[in-house]
Amino acid sequence: MSQTRSFAVDVTKDHLVFSAAHFITIGDDLCERLHGHNWRVAARVEGDLDGNGFVFDFIALRDELQKWVDRLDHRMLLPTQHRQISVEPDEKEVHVRYRDRRWVFPLEECVLLPIEQTTAELLASWIADQLIETLETSPLTSLSVKVEENFGQWATCRVEF
Numbered sequence: 001m002s003q004t005r006s007f008a009v010d011v012t013k014d015h016l017v018f019s020a021a022h023f024i025t026i027g028d029d030l031c032e033r034l035h036g037h038n039w040r041v042a043a044r045v046e047g048d049l050d051g052n053g054f055v056f057d058f059i060a061l062r063d064e065l066q067k068w069v070d071r072l073d074h075r076m077l078l079p080t081q082h083r084q085i086s087v088e089p090d091e092k093e094v095h096v097r098y099r100d101r102r103w104v105f106p107l108e109e110c111v112l113l114p115i116e117q118t119t120a121e122l123l124a125s126w127i128a129d130q131l132i133e134t135l136e137t138s139p140l141t142s143l144s145v146k147v148e149e150n151f152g153q154w155a156t157c158r159v160e161f
């Protein structure tokens, strides 16, 4: 009987969590109040086995993911590509505006993300973009990043190579 076999590596850890603030718009007229989440992050890579019998070293994947989780931890997450929320940094502060609502945050407490919204989906996509640079020397076939915004509410971004 013929068989095909495929391999994947998953990394999910209790410490792969960042606590951050954000708000999103929903539809044209609803802009959430500023609030926070403990966002949990996990990653999966698929591909052929290397000479070690690895798809990819768990430890390297875990540590790379942790690096990006740490960059987001205890920060205000702001999307720079939103069509209704303007995000304007100066030397010390970030000025944010949605219609007649305004917020000013210390620049060093923010992460400005080149995405349209700070949804779980687009945060997963941004994290995937950061991981790809490290992974691209390995012969992987896909990368999936999962972000959990609230218990049991996960979004996944899967990139195929």
Ligand SMILES: Nc1nc2c(c(=O)[nH]1)N=C([C@H](O)[C@H](O)COP(=O)(O)OP(=O)(O)OP(=O)(O)O)CN2
Pocket: 024, 032, 118, 119, 120, 121, 149, 150, 153, 155
């Ligand atoms: N597919 C997605 N759906 C929703 C997203 C998202 O990123 N992707 N995000 C939101 C909002 O950010 C919302 O604030 C999610 O917060 P959550 O705490 O899960 O929702 P509740 O306000 O209902 O919280 P409870 O504390 O559970 O009452 C919405 N949808």
